[in-house]
Amino acid sequence: MLFRQLFDHDTWTYTYLLADDTGNAVLIDPVVGQVEQYLRLFKELKLQLKLAIDTHVHADHITALGALRDATGCISAMGEPATAACVSRTFKDGDLLEAGKIQLRALHTPGHTDDSYSFVLESGPADRVFTGDTLFIRGSGRTDFQNGSARDLYNSLHGKLLKLPDTMWVYPGHDYKGWTVSTIGEEKQHNPRANIHPIAAFEKFMAELKLPDPKYMDVAVPANRACGKTA
Numbered sequence: 001m002l003f004r005q006l007f008d009h010d011t012w013t014y015t016y017l018l019a020d021d022t023g024n025a026v027l028i029d030p031v032v033g034q035v036e037q038y039l040r041l042f043k044e045l046k047l048q049l050k051l052a053i054d055t056h057v058h059a060d061h062i063t064a065l066g067a068l069r070d071a072t073g074c075i076s077a078m079g080e081p082a083t084a085a086c087v088s089r090t091f092k093d094g095d096l097l098e099a100g101k102i103q104l105r106a107l108h109t110p111g112h113t114d115d116s117y118s119f120v121l122e123s124g125p126a127d128r129v130f131t132g133d134t135l136f137i138r139g140s141g142r143t144d145f146q147n148g149s150a151r152d153l154y155n156s157l158h159g160k161l162l163k164l165p166d167t168m169w170v171y172p173g174h175d176y177k178g179w180t181v182s183t184i185g186e187e188k189q190h191n192p193r194a195n196i197h198p199i200a201a202f203e204k205f206m207a208e209l210k211l212p213d214p215k216y217m218d219v220a221v222p223a224n225r226a227c228g229k230t231a
């Protein structure tokens with residue numbers, strides 16, 4: 001399996017590229033400003049993009065789902081209940097997403113937003129999970145907009161993600177400190193937000209964060225509901 005962790009420095013977003021041995025590729029959370037770089041990489045590595053997926057409707061960057069579908073003819077997909085009517089297909093909890101031999105299991109992990117998903121790699125080494133903005137390295141996504149819910153996030157963390165094998169690699173949607181990868185076992189032990197109990201204390205903690213709005217939120221959310229097209 002080919003694997004690359006790509007970075008958009010403007011929004012601190014990680015995009016993940018996976019491909020099988022015959023070049024069928026998937027991109028997770030592509031950023032519109034990086035499309036030229038992706039297309040160049042596909043050419044250089046002889047890849048065909050089959051599938052582009054977002055972990056959720058982002059508030060901090062504009063998705064490349066629409067631009068990539070136009071440029072490559074790939075399938076674009078987002079998880080229910082995302083309101084992006086422009087995607088080729090939607091998926092729900094438990095669905096298997098495939099591109100050639102690459103298989104990702106969609107895990108509905110709401111909390112940061114109600115349409116947040118994580119993707120568990122089930123093919124090849126089957127050893128990693130892409131956690132979007134649900135689980136960060138030593139942190140988590142915020143829960144104060146886009147139908148976010150601290151209660152849902154707590155349940156997604158403790159009921160789903162942190163029940164995955166301790167050895168599983170964790171690849172988040174962002175990192176603001178330079179971390180690139182962790183494991184489920186490491187996060188269970190050292191992620192402060194994974195260790196706030198009971199659920200009421202977690203809700204109180206998240207409610208008191210009082211974070212500023214992301215700088216691109218006003219343009220990014222409407223644009224992402226149109227697969228990255230800005231008016």
Ligand SMILES: [Fe+2]
Pocket residue numbers: 056057058059060112133141
């Ligand atoms: Fe997000």
